[in-house]
Amino acid sequence: MRNGDGYQPNPEHKFSFGLWTVGNRGRDPFGDFVRPPMTAIEIIQLLAEVRAWGVNLHDDDLVPIDATATERDAIVKEFKKACEQNGIVVPMATVSLFFHPIFRDGAFTANDPEVRAYALQKTMRAMDLGAELGAKIFVLWGGREGVETDACRRPDEAVKRLREAVNYLCEYNLDRGYGYRFAMEAKPNEPRGDIYMATTGHYLGFIPTLDHPEMVGVNPEMAHEQMAGLNFLHGVAQAWEAGKLFHIDLNDQMPGRFDQDLRFGSANLKSSFWLVKFLEDVAYDGPRHFDAHAYRTEDCEGVKDFATGCMRTYLILQEKAAQWNEDREIRAILEEISGNGNHVPSTAAFSRTGAQQLLAHSFNKEVILRKRLPYERLDQLTVDILTGVR
Numbered sequence: 001m002r003n004g005d006g007y008q009p010n011p012e013h014k015f016s017f018g019l020w021t022v023g024n025r026g027r028d029p030f031g032d033f034v035r036p037p038m039t040a041i042e043i044i045q046l047l048a049e050v051r052a053w054g055v056n057l058h059d060d061d062l063v064p065i066d067a068t069a070t071e072r073d074a075i076v077k078e079f080k081k082a083c084e085q086n087g088i089v090v091p092m093a094t095v096s097l098f099f100h101p102i103f104r105d106g107a108f109t110a111n112d113p114e115v116r117a118y119a120l121q122k123t124m125r126a127m128d129l130g131a132e133l134g135a136k137i138f139v140l141w142g143g144r145e146g147v148e149t150d151a152c153r154r155p156d157e158a159v160k161r162l163r164e165a166v167n168y169l170c171e172y173n174l175d176r177g178y179g180y181r182f183a184m185e186a187k188p189n190e191p192r193g194d195i196y197m198a199t200t201g202h203y204l205g206f207i208p209t210l211d212h213p214e215m216v217g218v219n220p221e222m223a224h225e226q227m228a229g230l231n232f233l234h235g236v237a238q239a240w241e242a243g244k245l246f247h248i249d250l251n252d253q254m255p256g257r258f259d260q261d262l263r264f265g266s267a268n269l270k271s272s273f274w275l276v277k278f279l280e281d282v283a284y285d286g287p288r289h290f291d292a293h294a295y296r297t298e299d300c301e302g303v304k305d306f307a308t309g310c311m312r313t314y315l316i317l318q319e320k321a322a323q324w325n326e327d328r329e330i331r332a333i334l335e336e337i338s339g340n341g342n343h344v345p346s347t348a349a350f351s352r353t354g355a356q357q358l359l360a361h362s363f364n365k366e367v368i369l370r371k372r373l374p375y376e377r378l379d380q381l382t383v384d385i386l387t388g389v390r
Contacts, residue, residue: 006312007311007312007315007316007319008051008315009050009051009052009053009311009312009315010051010053011053011087013053013288013311013314013315014053014054014091014285014286014287014288015052015053015054015287015288015289015290015310015311015314016052016053016054016055016056016091016092016287016288016289016290017047017052017054017055017056017289017290017307017310018055018056018057018058018061018289018291019040019043019055019056019057019058019061019062020057020058020061021261021290021291021292021293022038022043022046022047022293022303022307023037023038023040023043023061024293024294025037026293026294026295026296026298028296031296034296034297035298035299035300035303036300038300040057040061040062040075040079040082041078041079041082043055044079044082044083044086044088045082045086046303046304046307047086047088047307048086048087048088049304050304050307050308050311051311052088052307052311053088053089053287054088054089054090054091054092054287054289055083055088055089055090056090056091056092056093056094056135056139056287056289057090057093057094057130057133058093058094058095058096058126059093059094059095059096059122059125059126059129060096060099061096062075062076062079062129063075063076063129065100076129076132076133079133080132080133083133089134090130090133090134090135091134091135091136091137091287092130092135092136092137092138092139092183092247092287092289093126093127093129093130093131093133093135093137093138093139094126094130094138094139094140094141095122095123095126095127095140097119097122097123097141097142097143097144098141098143098144098191102115102118103115103119103144104144105144105152106142106144106145106146106158107119107142107144107145108120108142108145108161108162108164108165108166109142109145109153109158109161109162109196111152111153116161116165119165120165120168120169123140123165123169124169124172126138127169127172127173127176127178127180128176130180131176131178131180135180136179136180136181137180137181137182137183137246137247137286137287138173138180138181138182138183139182139183139184139185139219139247140166140169140182140183140184140185141184141185141187141219142162142185142195142196142197143187143191143192143195144191144192145158145162145192145195145196145197146189146192146193146194146195146196147192147193147194148192148193148194149193155196158196159196159206162196162197162206163206163209163210166182166184166210166216167210167211167212169182170182170210170211170212170215170216171211171212173215174212180215181215181216181217181246182215182216182217182246183216183217183218183219183246183247184197184203184206184207184216184217184218184219185218185219185220185221185224185249186198186199186200186202186203186218186220186221186224186225187221187224187227187259188224188227188228189227190227190258190259198228199225199228199230199235200218200220200225200235200236200238200239201235201238203218204218204238204239204242204244207244216244217239217243217244217245217246217247218239218244218245218246218247219246219247219248219249220232220235220236220239220245220248220249221248221249221251221291222249222250222251222252222253222264222272222275223249223251223252223253223259223260223261223262223291223292224249224253224259226252226253226254226255226268226271227253227255227256227257227258227259228255229255229256231271232271232275233271233274233275233278236248236275236278236279237278240278240282240284245284245286246286247286247287247289248279248284248286248287248288248289249289249290249291250264250275250288250289250290250291250292250310250314251263251264251290251291251292252264252265252266252267252268252272252292253267253268254267254268261291261292261293262292263292263294263306263309263310263313264290264292264309264310264313264314265310265313265314265317266309266313269386270382270383270386272313272317273317273320273321273382273386276314276317276318276320276321277317277320277321277324277325280318280321280322281321281325288314290307290310290311292306292310293306294306294307320385320386323385323390324381324382324385327381327385327390329381330378330381333374333377333378333381334378336372336374337371337372337373337374340371344361345357345358345361
């Protein structure tokens with residue numbers, strides 16, 4: 001894992017960034033741009049320099065929304081050439097259904113049927129673009145699929161419209177033979193007052209209602225769940241257990257704030273550690289995408305520091321996770337808190353005989369209560385490992 005005196009990323013780590021993340025110019029609702037624009041080719045060259053593996057993109061990140069077919073083809077040809085020359089792959093593509101003013105009332109859930117049809121057309125063309133670049137994951141984030149007032153539509157109607165759109169796109173995927181896996185991305189609010197699919201759990205409930213649920217999973221984003229004060233690891237774990245963790249967005253966030261998209265591990269190191277540990281323990285083999293951006297105070301060199309820092313922190317925490325798993329005292333505590341179940345009736349699967357045995361079993365609550373649960377020590381050992389004193 002270590003190379004020389006630093007933590008160096010390799011293609012096997014599958015670290016990726018978006019054109020919109022590295023190319024973020026530092027504009028916010030209260031201040032204008034602070035960094036000059038970077039072309040897509042310049043971003044590819046920067047990613048190669050910092051040893052990233054992949055680049056992801058919205059359709060409009062690469063091809064202007066009103067580009068002609070000839071202009072579009074020339075842009076894509078140049079971009080593909082730059083990716084090949086720099087050893088950068090395109091694992092994921094997505095579509096911008098939130099920036100242009102036409103989506104001010106949503107895209108797939110908008111009240112205007114012409115807007116809903118245009119959103120489908122734009123998404124299909126983005127799928128064409130992603131497939132041409134080799135992407136096999138297509139993320140759908142409904143940034144404008146929400147409301148400021150529920151007077152505008154019944155929320156169940158919005159869910160029906162979203163289902164119709166995703167079903168349509170799944171059929172298009174099959175018809176074109178693209179082999180995409182769709183990854184739905186949740187967010188509680190911003191830029192809308194309330195977004196319909198607020199959490200990863202909302203989407204995990206929505207996906208089984210689709211015509212092709214096997215084709216659709218989730219793309220949990222760390223900042224989005226933490227904006228609502230949720231435990232990101234728990235949402236990721238539920239998605240993994242359901243077989244729906246198709247992609248993941250890594251960044252950091254202070255709970256209760258606007259969507260900060262901070263450098264991975266920069267705000268909640270312990271939460272980031274548990275996430276990395278989980279992904280490594282279950283052998284998650286998908287892209288590790290950093291959907292974040294550099295501080296507004298940074299220049300272009302600072303953007304490189306930001307990108308390098310995201311990957312470096314992940315690799316440091318990966319090493320710490322291995323140390324945690326191998327620590328003798330930690331392993332002894334884990335064995336202690338999970339043991340002494342030899343004489344308990346099995347509850348792995350129901351049977352009439354097993355149920356009768358369970359009903360007849362006598363539990364000694366006083367003995368059970370004497371069993372230690374040394375979580376304070378376990379947590380402190382974690383802190384000791386993270387701070388390097390163990």
